[in-house]
Amino acid sequence: MDDTAQLPEPDRIEGAPHPRMTPQLFGQNTAENAFLAAYGAGRLHHGWLITGPAGVGKATLAWSIARFLLAHPPQQGAGLFGAEAPPDTLAIDPDHPVAHRVAALSDPGLFLLRRPYDEKAKRLKQQITVDEVRRVKSFFSLSAADAGRRVVIVDCADEMTTSAANALLKLLEEPPANTTLLLISHQPSRLLPTIRSRCRELRLSPLSPRDMSRALQQAGATGEGDTTPEALAELAGGSVGAALRLTAMDGVRRYGEMVALYSDLPQLDRQRALKLAEAGAARGAEARLDMLIALNDLFLTRMARFGAIGAPPTVEAAPGEAALIARLAPDPRRARMWADLAQSLGARIAHGRAVNLDPASLILDMIFSIRNTAAG
Structure with a gap:
């Protein structure tokens, strides 16, 4: 396929290796074993829908497959192992x-369908267009001569336009021989039901603390302090x-500051409130503003x-969080108040950002809304 590795990649997290460069998947043995079982039994489906929350390894699994x-x-595939046992791992020799x-996006049997780069606007497009899906059909035609596998x-599939989704559906309905389509989806309910029905699902789960630690070490990231x-x-x-991210x-320290701010x-x-607002309002701090808004919504x-289940968290995301939640959300009625506030604040913040409201004002509005609800 064409080399687009030098362009911005929509499927890469800044500061982390791309999933195709990630050698090992942690914490998703159930999904990995389900695929290997189908392969080993000669029941390799042509369409696989890899689902689960964002960031749990869906793309890493797709590249491993x-x-x-x-x-x-x-000719060496499923059902033809003879006396040999079928593979029990997706891993292959890194020197293969x-x-x-x-890794170089140069394998003739591979096509990566993702949001394209707009040369004219010098930025990534917001959606996967039908023209990109049509390139998949051309890829099938050009790669048919060697009779090898095509992947x-x-x-992710969630980013396809309606026209693109319909075009992909046609490929799923009549796939060429030896073809496997791997669809990554954070929200499979948003896909066409006919797309979902033509794929076998591999659902990934949130990682445990142990697997999270191992995955972060592999990515070259370490925890904060x-x-x-x-x-x-x-x-x-x-x-x-x-x-x-x-x-x-x-972010962990910022969340701790937020919990400390709300502790009384x-x-x-x-003064603490103003300091937190200033952190998200500094010039060039758009990403930090996004993070503070997301952390506040998480809180x-x-x-x-x-509050709804009537028990504070057994694992705190910040010191003092459990006691604070137990005091401010002691019962389902109070929990409903906080859920309503999260919804109304989300709408107000979206409107404020749409009209370019001062970021510090946005953050202070969040803080004082929480204060008023606690006093209510």
């Missing part, structure tokens, strides 16, 4: 020619992608969730 399939030609070609990775793997996994929701932007509610330290979500 792609390398595995391209390294095992059809397929591994090098896949298509769609990352004395942050425990348990706290990071809790705050990131078991998502390595979220954990990488948190560690890159000092309904009393509020205005409200955790209040609502643990």
Whole structure:
């Protein structure tokens, strides 16, 4: 396929290796074994829908499957092992020619379908267009001569336009021989039901603290200061992608500052509040603003969730969080208040950003809304 490795990649987390460069997948043995069982039994489906929360390894699994399939030609494939046992792992030798070609996006049997780069606007397009899907059909035609495996990775299928989704559906309905399509989806309910029905699902789960720690070490990331793997996994929701973003932007410490700010509610330290607002309002701090808004929403979500079940979290995402949640969300009625606030704040923030409201004002509005609800 064409070399697009030098262009911005929509499927890469800044500061982390691309999933195709990630050698090992952690914490997803169930999904990996399900694929290997189908392969070993000669029931390799042509379409696989890889689902689960963002950042738990869906793309890493897709690239692992792609390398595995391209390294095992059809004539050596499922059902033809003879006396040999079928493979029990997706891993292939990192020095295998397929591994090098896949890393360079140069394997002739591989096509990566993702949001394209707009040369005119000098930025990535917001959606996967129908023209990109049509390129897959051309890829099938050009790669048919060698009769080898062909693998298509769609990352991610949620980003397809309606026309693109319909065009991909036609490929799923009549796939060429020895073709496997791997569709990555964070929200499979948003896909066409006919696309879902023509794929076998591999669902991935949030990572445990141990697997999260191992995945972060593999990515070259370390926790912040004395942050425990348990706290990071809790705050990131078991998502390595979220954990990488948190560690890159000092997010765990920021969440701790937020919990400390709210610890005396309904009393509020205005100087602390102003300091937090200024952190998200500095010039060039758009990503930090996004993070603070997301952390605030996470705080409200955790209040609502643990208040609804009537018990504080057993693992704190920040010191003092459990006691704070137990005090501010002691019962389902109060939990409902925090859930309603999260919804109304989300709408107000979206509107404020749409009209370019001052970022510091946005953050202060969040803080004082939480203070007022605590006093209510």
